[in-house]
Amino acid sequence: MVGRQLGEARNTSFPDSGRSLPGESGILVTTINKVLGWFQANSIWPLTSGLACCAIEMMSASASRFDIARFGSEVFRASPRQSDLLIISGRLSWKMAPVLRELYDQMPFPKWVISMGACASCGGLFTTYAIVHGADHIVPVDIYIPGCPPRPEALLDALVKLQKKIKTGTYVSPTLKERRR
Amino acid sequence: MSEVLLQRLAEALGGLASRTYADAAGEPVAVVEPASLHQAALKLRDDAELACDYLSFVSAQDLMPRFPRFDGVYQLYSTSKHHWLRLRVPVEDGKALPTVSDLYRTADWHERETYDLFGIPYEGHPDLRRILLTDNWHGHPLRKEYDHRLEPVWPLGTDVLQNLAEGAMAGQEREDTSDPTRRIVLNMGPQHPATHGVLRLALELDGENIVKCVPHLGYLHTGIEKLSEVHNWTQNITHYPRMDYLSPMNNELAYCLAVEKLLGVEVPLRAQYVRVLMSELTRVISHLVWLGTHAMDVGAMTVFLYTFAEREKILEMYELIGGQRMMTSYMRIGGVKDDMPEDFPKAVRAWANDFAKQLGIYHGLLTKNPIWRQRTMGIGAMDRETSLSYGLSGPLARAAGVDWDLRRDNPYSSYEEFEFDIPVEQDGDVYSRYLVRMEEMVQAQRIALQALDKIAQTEPGTHMREDYKMAPVPRNGINASIEELIHHFKYWTDGVWVPAGEAYGFIEASKGELGFFVVSDGGARPQRVKIRGPSFVNLSALPEMVQGHLIADVIAVIGSIDVVLGEVDR
Numbered sequence: 107m108v109g110r111q112l113g114e115a116r117n118t119s120f121p122d123s124g125r126s127l128p129g130e131s132g133i134l135v136t137t138i139n140k141v142l143g144w145f146q147a148n149s150i151w152p153l154t155s156g157l158a159c160c161a162i163e164m165m166s167a168s169a170s171r172f173d174i175a176r177f178g179s180e181v182f183r184a185s186p187r188q189s190d191l192l193i194i195s196g197r198l199s200w201k202m203a204p205v206l207r208e209l210y211d212q213m214p215f216p217k218w219v220i221s222m223g224a225c226a227s228c229g230g231l232f233t234t235y236a237i238v239h240g241a242d243h244i245v246p247v248d249i250y251i252p253g254c255p256p257r258p259e260a261l262l263d264a265l266v267k268l269q270k271k272i273k274t275g276t277y278v279s280p281t282l283k284e285r286r287r
Numbered sequence: 288m289s290e291v292l293l294q295r296l297a298e299a300l301g302g303l304a305s306r307t308y309a310d311a312a313g314e315p316v317a318v319v320e321p322a323s324l325h326q327a328a329l330k331l332r333d334d335a336e337l338a339c340d341y342l343s344f345v346s347a348q349d350l351m352p353r354f355p356r357f358d359g360v361y362q363l364y365s366t367s368k369h370h371w372l373r374l375r376v377p378v379e380d381g382k383a384l385p386t387v388s389d390l391y392r393t394a395d396w397h398e399r400e401t402y403d404l405f406g407i408p409y410e411g412h413p414d415l416r417r418i419l420l421t422d423n424w425h426g427h428p429l430r431k432e433y434d435h436r437l438e439p440v441w442p443l444g445t446d447v448l449q450n451l452a453e454g455a456m457a458g459q460e461r462e463d464t465s466d467p468t469r470r471i472v473l474n475m476g477p478q479h480p481a482t483h484g485v486l487r488l489a490l491e492l493d494g495e496n497i498v499k500c501v502p503h504l505g506y507l508h509t510g511i512e513k514l515s516e517v518h519n520w521t522q523n524i525t526h527y528p529r530m531d532y533l534s535p536m537n538n539e540l541a542y543c544l545a546v547e548k549l550l551g552v553e554v555p556l557r558a559q560y561v562r563v564l565m566s567e568l569t570r571v572i573s574h575l576v577w578l579g580t581h582a583m584d585v586g587a588m589t590v591f592l593y594t595f596a597e598r599e600k601i602l603e604m605y606e607l608i609g610g611q612r613m614m615t616s617y618m619r620i621g622g623v624k625d626d627m628p629e630d631f632p633k634a635v636r637a638w639a640n641d642f643a644k645q646l647g648i649y650h651g652l653l654t655k656n657p658i659w660r661q662r663t664m665g666i667g668a669m670d671r672e673t674s675l676s677y678g679l680s681g682p683l684a685r686a687a688g689v690d691w692d693l694r695r696d697n698p699y700s701s702y703e704e705f706e707f708d709i710p711v712e713q714d715g716d717v718y719s720r721y722l723v724r725m726e727e728m729v730q731a732q733r734i735a736l737q738a739l740d741k742i743a744q745t746e747p748g749t750h751m752r753e754d755y756k757m758a759p760v761p762r763n764g765i766n767a768s769i770e771e772l773i774h775h776f777k778y779w780t781d782g783v784w785v786p787a788g789e790a791y792g793f794i795e796a797s798k799g800e801l802g803f804f805v806v807s808d809g810g811a812r813p814q815r816v817k818i819r820g821p822s823f824v825n826l827s828a829l830p831e832m833v834q835g836h837l838i839a840d841v842i843a844v845i846g847s848i849d850v851v852l853g854e855v856d857r
Contacts, residue, residue, distance in 0.1 A: 154480045158507055158853050159532035159613060161484070162576065169579075169595035184480040199856075201421050202485055202506040205477055231525060234510030235428055235437045236420070254529075255613060 139275070146190070146216060147269040153189040154182040155209060158196025160223040160255040167258035177265050186212040191268070192245065193261075197225035198238045210245045218272070220264050221247040224254045289313035292370055299334045303327045311788040312548040316373040324359075324376050325385045331363055331372060332390060339363035339372055340675055342391035344819040345398055347405045348806060351431045355379040357407055360817070361387070362791060362804065366675065366689060369696040371791060383410040393678030396827040404429040404512070419505035419856055428513050435513045470498065473838070477506040481584045481842045484852030486826075488841070495837050500830040507856040515816035519782035520546055521620060523813065528614045531820065531854040534573035536565045537796040539618035542816075544699055545792025545803040546620050549785050554752060557745035558622035559701040564635070564738035565608070565617065566700075566794070567731040571642075572601045573797035573849075574724050574731075581721075581846030582653060585662045590652055597645050600638050607631055620783055621758040622751035632739050642732050646725065653721070663717040667832040667844035670715055677828040680821055681799025682723045683848065687715030693795035700794075704741070707734050717847040724849075757783045782811040798822055798849055820854035 156164060168174045168182060183189040186209045198206060210219070221241050224230030227250045229239030238244060248271065249264045293315040297307045303326060304317040319327045331339040343362040350358060359376035378384050386409040388394040398409045399418040406427035409415055417424065426433055476487035485506035491499040511530055515523050527542050528535030540562055547554065554562075579594035602612045607628055609615025617624050653659045669679070674687040684691060692709045694702040710726035712719035751758045755774035764771040787809035793802040799821030806815040825848050832848075833841050 155478050156484055158484070159529055162532055162613070165576075165580075166595060166599070170592045171596055171599045182480075186478075197507070197509055199506060199508050201508060202477060205506070209478055231529075232509050232511075232514065234435050234514050235433070236508045236510040255532075257612060 140273075143273040143275070147272040148178045149181075150177075150179045150191045150218070150265070150268070150272075151181045151183050151189045152179055152191040152193050153186055153209065153213070154184045155192065155206075156195055157198060157202070158225065160195035160226070163255045163258050164193055164195045164222065164261060167261045172258040172262060174262065174265070177262060177269070179265060186210075187214060189213055190217055192217065192219045193222050194219065194226040194241045194245075194247075195222045196255075197230065197232055198241050198244065199236050200238055201236075203238050203244045206241070207244050216272075218248045218268055219245050220249045220251065220261075220268065222251050222261060222264075223256055224252065227252070230254055289315065292372075295336055296331075296372060299330055299337055300327055303330070310373070311551065311786075311790040314371045314373065314791065316375060316789075318375045318377070321359075321376055321378050321382070321384050324361075324374070325387060325390075327374065328361065328363075328387045328390050331374075336368070337370075337372065338365045338367050341366050342387070342393040342678055343371075343800065343802060344804070344817065344824075345387070345394050345401060346804065346817040347401045347407055347429075348815045348817075349405065349429060349431045355382075357405060359384050359401070359407065360804065362802070362819070366691045369691075371697075371793075373791070378407060380406075383408040385410050386412040388412055391678065392676045393824055393827070396823065400823075403427070406430065417505075419508040421505075428510060433513070435510065435517050475841070477503075482845060483580060483850050486845070486850065486852055486855070488829075490838065490841070492838070497833050497836055497838065497841065500833050500841070502826060502829055504826075504852075505856050507852045509853070509857060511857045512816055512818060515813055517812070519811045520785055520813065521778075521782050523816070524616050524619065525614075527818075528616065529853065530818065530857060531573075531796070531798070531801070531822065531851045532613065533576050533851050534569045534797045535613055535615065536569040536618060537573075537794060537801060539616065540566055540700070541792050541794045541796065541801045542803045542805075543618045543620050543792070544794065545790050545805045546783075546785060548790035548792055549788050549805060549807055550620070550757060550783075551786075552621065552752060552754070552757070554622045554700075555745075555749045556701065557626075557742060557747075557749045558751060560738050560742045560745065561623050561627060561750060562618060562700045563702060563705065564735055564742065565623075566796075567735045567738065568601050568604060568635070570731045570797045571728050571735075572598050574728050575601075577724065577797075577846070577849040578649060581843075581849070582659075584842045584846045585659065587652065587656070587659065590649060593645070593648060593652075597642070604631065604634050604638070607634060619751070619758070621754065624751075626748055626750045627742065632743070635735060635739055639732050639736055643729075646728060650725065654725075660718065662839075662843055663721060663847070665714075666717045666836060666840045667847060668714060668716040669828065669832055673831065674715065674828070677831070678824045679799070679828055680824070681795065681797070682720055682727065683799065683825050683828075685710060686712045686719035686723045688713045693793060693800060697793070705734050705737050717843050720847045784809070784811050785813075793819075796821060798851070798854075799825060818854075818857055820857060822848070822850045822852075822854040823857075826850050826855055 174180050192210055221227045226241045229237050249268050251260050251264045253260055293309055296315045296317055300317055303323040304319055306318040308316055310316050331337050341364040343364050346360045348358045355377045357378045359378055361374040363372045398412055401407055402415055403417040403419050404427055471492050473490045473492055476482040477485040487503040489501045490497055511526050524539055527538035530538050575594040575598045579591035582590035606612055609617035669687050671688045674684050690711045707730045710723045712723055759778050760771045760775040765775045785807040787807050789806045791802055791804050801821055802819035804817040805813055808814040832844050
């Protein structure tokens with residue numbers, strides 16, 4: 107490097123210096139939707155909003171053993187304005203419902219919702235006056251996870267499915283596809 | 288013992304009690320008229336022999352169609368003499384009961400809860416508002432005519448949104464209104480990373496100092512007590528682990544003990560030891576979550592990763608013995624569901640051998656860490672008398688110098704056969720609570736190892752009572768005889784029929800005294816289940832603890848209370 111001009115080095119590595127093999131030119135043709143989907147799917151920032159038991163499994167998913175960072179979602183944000191994903195982790199009471207809706211409304215687009223566990227999905231075992239029987243009464247839900255509480259692996263699976271959904275615009279499970287045929 | 292106590296109670300109350308009797312577990316109960324309740328409570332508190340310095344809970348029972356319709360229930364305890372007393376106060380619908388919140392500060396929130404769920408007003412209560420449901424809720428859920436599936440009437444909760452801003456003090460007067468620029472009201476929660484769930488605090492601030500703190504609860508109110516009256520005695524076990532979800536098996540144990548008191552049965556020795564083993568492991572996982580999240584709130588992220596890795600080891604044991612990571616419903620009426628798997632003791636020993644080293648790591652990260660000490664020492668301090676008056680139990684009370692542990696003082700499930708120490712600190716601040724809980728984990732590991740030795744001496748397969756009126760028939764028994772098939776059918780369709788009566792089942796859970804007050808009318812479903820959750824009572828002392836501290840200290844104090852909102856709101 108000693109004695110070489112700065113401009114020289116740049117000139118030799120410039121893509122259009124006479125060679126035009128595909129891939130070597132540094133240009134890739136794609137659609138904006140695909141690129142955006144790829145960006146969004148691999149950096150989903152969930153909102154730190156725990157409701158009940160499932161929140162503990164959500165914490166387990168983010169801790170040492172299950173390590174949600176492998177899927178690019180370790181950045182749990184405490185502010186809804188910085189997050190893309192709302193994980194409804196636990197039973198949702200009628201008293202909490204307006205607050206949850208407010209949180210969802212504060213999140214910037216694009217945003218997604220995972221309903222974690224039986225209680226968030228349908229009220230689960232608590233068929234009582236105090237509980238919303240299905241969080242989809244309050245916010246639109248993208249992925250439902252069964253289980254009471256679901257294992258952290260189930261949450262990770264939901265996350266991967268959500269990534270597929272984001273990348274392709276829509277995600278239909280293989281079993282459902284077969285049934286449709 | 289109990290007869291002497293009953294006699295002493297009748298003597299002390301004299302004409303104030305219209306009747307005294309012993310409940311299913313032999314604990315004395317006195318029936319008192321509303322007019323003489325306050326006087327009776329004062330006598331029981333100041334009597335030298337009874338010395339009931341601790342009010343466990345205040346609740347009620349709906350006895351419709353009886354007249355008078357309700358019974359106010361007051362559970363008292365003596366932390367020096369270690370005995371329980373209960374007062375029952377019959378009251379008509381619409382009539383008020385006198386408050387005892389001037390005698391015991393525990394009563395403050397409990398009376399609000401009873402008012403909320405039963406609609407019984409309390410005369411002289413300083414701040415009688417709904418506590419669990421929204422202010423504009425229709426009806427009182429624990430009344431018998433209230434349908435448990437009833438959906439609330441819309442529009443509901445608009446006040447929740449309005450209150451989120453300046454009006455958050457919800458009818459509370461500000462301390463000083465002369466200069467509106469000086470004091471501000473800050474809303475914290477229900478969505479906040481450091482409130483350990485959906486707790487909401489309205490903080491009135493002078494600069495950054497807290498002048499007044501008003502907790503708002505009920506954002507996770509589930510109606511578990513109402514649901515308990517709908518499902519049968521066995522089905523109910525499923526609800527309770529989801530209440531305090533950090534220590535699931537503790538909740539199951541307390542409920543099973545209460546029902547077994549009503550049934551008047553003892554469980555086999557092997558089951559008792561397995562219960563001890565599992566409740567100590569449960570204590571450890573609960574404390575590990577507390578330690579990890581508490582340290583993370585205060586700024587030490589590393590501890591969280593260590594403790595959750597350690598917790599996974601015990602959750603694996605949960606899976607091994609109960610088939611699920613958290614909500615196992617493993618403790619059953621009459622014993623435990625399955626016998627211990629063969630490789631279970633090996634797994635526990637492997638964990639126990641390693642655990643001391645792990646604790647050493649946590650101590651190394653925190654105990655002498657200057658930042659940790661500055662953030663916790665002298666913060667949220669509470670002295671012995673105040674903590675008793677607030678009804679604090681468990682590690683919080685022991686950190687304030689109350690030498691009281693139900694495992695030692697009122698042993699249940701054969702705890703009297705175990706050797707363990709009870710750590711007691713005197714300062715009552717956040718750091719003392721930390722030390723107490725750290726030592727409790729050492730003791731829990733010690734008890735778990737003793738339990739393994741004791742289990743080894745018992746006959747395998749004796750984990751459940753062989754009484755098919757209260758326990759399920761084993762699978763091979765169903766195929767063998769017609770009687771057992773009938774029992775099997777009756778058990779799973781009808782459930783357990785529990786004789787009429789009342790009992791209080793209590794344990795020393797990871798957070799304090801966890802109690803189930805159960806009443807049966809002789810049927811397959813409970814007439815009333817009152818859950819005395821330690822978190823609910825411990826949290827009620829929060830405003831006192833944070834008075835005058837900084838906002839950052841509130842985070843440290845909430846962490847040290849180890850609050851689980853599932854149990855607070857139930």
